[in-house]
Amino acid sequence: MGRPREFDIDEALDAAIEVFWEHGYDATCNDLLGAMGIQKGSLYKAFGSKHNLFMAALDRYLSASLDRIEGIFKEAPSPKAGLENWLQHGVLDLCSRGVRRGCFGINSAVELGVHDEEVAQRFRRHIRDLKALLGRVIAEGQERGEFRLDIDPRAAAEFVFVVLAGLLTASKGGMSRAEGQRVIALASSALEGN
Amino acid sequence: MGRPREFDIDEALDAAIEVFWEHGYDATCNDLLGAMGIQKGSLYKAFGSKHNLFMAALDRYLSASLDRIEGIFKEAPSPKAGLENWLQHGVLDLCSRGVRRGCFGINSAVELGVHDEEVAQRFRRHIRDLKALLGRVIAEGQERGEFRLDIDPRAAAEFVFVVLAGLLTASKGGMSRAEGQRVIALASSALEGN
DNA sequence: CACATTAGGAACCGTTCGGTCAACAACATA
DNA sequence: TATGTTGTTGACCGAACGGTTCCTAATGTG
Numbered sequence: 001m002g003r004p005r006e007f008d009i010d011e012a013l014d015a016a017i018e019v020f021w022e023h024g025y026d027a028t029c030n031d032l033l034g035a036m037g038i039q040k041g042s043l044y045k046a047f048g049s050k051h052n053l054f055m056a057a058l059d060r061y062l063s064a065s066l067d068r069i070e071g072i073f074k075e076a077p078s079p080k081a082g083l084e085n086w087l088q089h090g091v092l093d094l095c096s097r098g099v100r101r102g103c104f105g106i107n108s109a110v111e112l113g114v115h116d117e118e119v120a121q122r123f124r125r126h127i128r129d130l131k132a133l134l135g136r137v138i139a140e141g142q143e144r145g146e147f148r149l150d151i152d153p154r155a156a157a158e159f160v161f162v163v164l165a166g167l168l169t170a171s172k173g174g175m176s177r178a179e180g181q182r183v184i185a186l187a188s189s190a191l192e193g194n
Numbered sequence: 195m196g197r198p199r200e201f202d203i204d205e206a207l208d209a210a211i212e213v214f215w216e217h218g219y220d221a222t223c224n225d226l227l228g229a230m231g232i233q234k235g236s237l238y239k240a241f242g243s244k245h246n247l248f249m250a251a252l253d254r255y256l257s258a259s260l261d262r263i264e265g266i267f268k269e270a271p272s273p274k275a276g277l278e279n280w281l282q283h284g285v286l287d288l289c290s291r292g293v294r295r296g297c298f299g300i301n302s303a304v305e306l307g308v309h310d311e312e313v314a315q316r317f318r319r320h321i322r323d324l325k326a327l328l329g330r331v332i333a334e335g336q337e338r339g340e341f342r343l344d345i346d347p348r349a350a351a352e353f354v355f356v357v358l359a360g361l362l363t364a365s366k367g368g369m370s371r372a373e374g375q376r377v378i379a380l381a382s383s384a385l386e387g388n
Numbered sequence: 389c390a391c392a393t394t395a396g397g398a399a400c401c402g403t404t405c406g407g408t409c410a411a412c413a414a415c416a417t418a
Numbered sequence: 419t420a421t422g423t424t425g426t427t428g429a430c431c432g433a434a435c436g437g438t439t440c441c442t443a444a445t446g447t448g
Binding site for chain 1: 216217218220294295296300301303304305307308309314317318320321345346349350352353355356357358359360361362363364366367368369373376377380381383384385
């Protein structure tokens with residue numbers, strides 16, 4: 001009952017994600033209102049505060065991000081191919097795209113994680129889920145003989161995540177797609193044992 | 195001529211580095227003034243603007259950082275030992291220290307690099323210098339038989355840098371020292387060819 | 389000692405920030 | 419149609435921001 005909301009929450013969140021991704025947490029309310037196509041009162045009715053809106057946007061981004069990665073691995077013919085697909089297309093796209101804005105989740109963790117325990121917690125949980133997923137993929141790859149057997153899948157997952165995080169960071173320093181591919185090749189060689 | 199400055203520029207810059215490192219570019223002038231032990235007029239007389247102060251602090255940090263790394267490699271008995279010293283002590287200290295604040299340079303690049311071309315430029319130059327240094331170390335290690343010969347030293351340097359950047363980022367996600375060491379071990383195996 | 393020059397100190401400025409509020413509009417229910 | 423409830427709107431608020439100004443204090447130079 002009561003007057004129905006005139007905008008779609010998820011569409012508004014997607015717009016907010018873009019703005020926060022672009023400007024970080026210091027995106028102003030006006031930036032957000034413009035992109036979300038609503039007025040201040042509606043924003044505060046729907047989300048309560050700028051920080052709540054940020055958390056909702058971050059949650060939506062991280063969740064969608066993990067879903068996308070899961071999809072890539074499901075569609076791939078093999079664990080190794082999935083890992084390469086993910087790194088090559090998903091990550092390197094972010095690296096060599098015109099605007100080097102990296103990953104919204106990592107950006108947020110670097111910018112806010114130290115002082116915002118809520119953000120830090122979401123980031124830790126996301127990393128845990130992502131590493132669990134990577135661990136399963138790598139373990140399956142080991143069973144298929146695609147990866148070395150003498151490494152712990154969890155350690156390998158941690159390693160892959162670190163390489164991923166490093167690639168996204170290095171992309172802000174002007175790393176080219178070709179350089180990124182050489183790095184991926186070297187990282188792969190560590191998993192495949194030459 | 196004129197009244198002499200009552201504070202030391204470099205000491206003030208070191209204090210500013212700490213504040214910017216802790217709070218990012220959004221550290222307030224009051225935070226800075228308190229830490230630097232000076233008044234607003236003095237700050238603007240000496241640096242002109244908050245942004246100029248930030249650039250001066252970043253320059254000083256990056257320069258000192260590179261000097262420190264160079265020192266580690268010079269003191270190490272071999273390239274491989276130097277690389278391990280650097281990663282183990284330098285990097286993992288940052289990871290497992292109580293406050294996970296990462297690297298001031300990388301933090302700045304992630305937070306500001308997209309929109310502040312001046313910051314992006316310093317970061318690119320620093321990466322270039324750092325990779326050049328790493329490349330020389332790795333090439334020397336290859337001559338001594340410590341590293342695989344079938345990889346380009348520049349590619350290996352890029353790889354090491356990516357792993358470093360990833361470690362600093364992952365440290366914000368709660369990576370423990372032990373996990374970091376496993377990652378370093380895996381990365382080393384990629385350079386040493388098992 | 390005068391004078392030019394530069395630093396220190398504190399009040400002050402315009403702007404913009406995140407957030408609030410009261411009036412009004414649109415729905416469900418009765 | 420009357421009522422209760424919720425969303426929308428735009429004016430508004432106090433606080434804090436980066437930066438300026440102006441006066442005073444301390445130096446080198448003639």
